[in-house]
Amino acid sequence: MERIHVTVRARPLSLEDAKTSPWKISSNSISIPNHSYKFEFDKIFSENCKTAEVYEARTKVIVSAAVRGFNGTVFAYGQTNSGKTHTMRGSKSEPGIIPRAVHDLFQIIQQDVDREFLLRMSYMEIYNEEINDLLAPEHRKLQIHESPERGIYVAGLREEIVASPEQVLDLMEFGESHRHIGETNMNLYSSRSHTIFRMIIESRDRSEDEGNDNSIDAVRVSVLNLVDLAGSERAAKTGAEGVRLKEGSHINKSLMTLGTVIKKLSEDAENQGGHVPYRDSKLTRILQPALGGNANTAIICNITLAQIHADETKSSLQFASRALRVTNCAQVNEVSSNPFPMFETSFAFISFFSSLGCVERDISCLLLECEKIEYFLCMNKILYDFITIYQCCQNRTGKLGTSLLSSAG
C-alpha cells in the first residue's frame, strides 16, 4: 500500500502581486500567517523552479515503474491559469512532464536488453462530459466500458503502435490541434477540456522466446496516464458567457466529483462500506484505477500565491491535502499469454501474426480492425473470430486473410 504522492507548484507572480501575497512557504509547508490553517506536502516548488525538478520529484520514478509493469498516473490539478498545461505539456524552451516522460520511457526501454517491448499510445479529451478521441477526431462521444479482461476502458479509442519519442510527440501535436482551447478573461489559451495522454506498455522476457514453442509467455501490461485537467473557474472572474459558461460548468462539476471521490477515499469510505461516486463523472470513472486502486499516482497541485486568488488557492490546497491520505495498491500486471491465439495482449497478437509471416503494416491494420470490433473481448471463439476479422479486413489485407484462414483451417 502506498499513498498518493502530492506536490505543489506555485506559478510566477507579477511584481505587484508578489508584494501583496499573503502566503508564506517554508520548506514543505504553506500557510497564511495568523490564519489557523497550514498545509504540508511531499514537496512545494516555488515560483522559480523548473519543470525538470517537478518531473524528477516523482514522475520519473512512476515512469520507470510503468516499464516494470506497474500502472502509473500523474495529474495536474488547480484553478484556471495556475500553470497546469505549462507543467504537463510545457513549451519548446521548457518541455513539460509529458515530453520528458516519453523520452525517459524510450531511454529506459532501450537499456533493458533482457525484455522486448511494445508501446501504444492514445490521447483523449473529456469535453462537456463527452469523450473525444484526439488521435481520431471523427471518433466522438465514446463510451466507457468495463470487462474482466480489460478493466475500465474507452471503447473505440485509437491506440497507435509507436516506436520512437518523435513519433509519440508528433501524434500528440496532432491531437493537440483538435483539443478544445478557448479564451477567457483569465487565460488566453484556457483548456476547455480534461486531456488524458496514455501510454500502454507491454513487455516480455526475451529468453522465453528461445527454444520452447509451447511455452506460456508472461507478458506485463501497464498503463501510464498523464493528465492535464481543465481548471476550476469562477464565471465572475473568467467573464464566461454562452459556450464558455457551459464549458466552465461542466469543468467545475467534474472537478467537484473528483473532489468528492478524493474526500471519500481519504475518509476510507470504501473500506467502511461507503459509496465512492466514481461513476458520477467520466473523469473519475476513467481515472478510477488511479484513485485508490492499482496504480502509482502523483498529483501536482498548481497554485498562484496572488492575494486576489487566495480563496481558490486555499480550496486547491485542501483538495491536495486530502489526496495525501489516499492509499493505492500498485501491483505488477502480468498476464499469461498462450502462444495459440488467445490474444490477451497486443504482444501475443503481433507475435502470432508475425510468426505467420505477416508484414508489420498488415498487422497494424488488422489490430486496428480488431479493436473496432472489440476482438479482445471474445477470446475463446478463435476460429469464428478469424473469419470475422478476415471479412472485416479482406479489402485491405486479402493476402493476410488468406494465410490466416489456411492456418486456422
Ligand SMILES: Nc1ncnc2c1ncn2[C@@H]1O[C@H](COP(=O)(O)OP(=O)(O)OP(=O)(O)O)[C@@H](O)[C@H]1O
Ligand atoms: N511556472 C511557470 N513559469 C512560467 N510561465 C508559467 C508558469 N506557469 C504558468 N505560466 C504561464 O501562465 C499562463 C497560464 O498557464 P497555463 O495555460 O499552463 O494554465 P492552466 O492552469 O493550464 O490554465 P487553464 O486551466 O485555464 O487551462 C501561460 O502563459 C503559461 O506559460
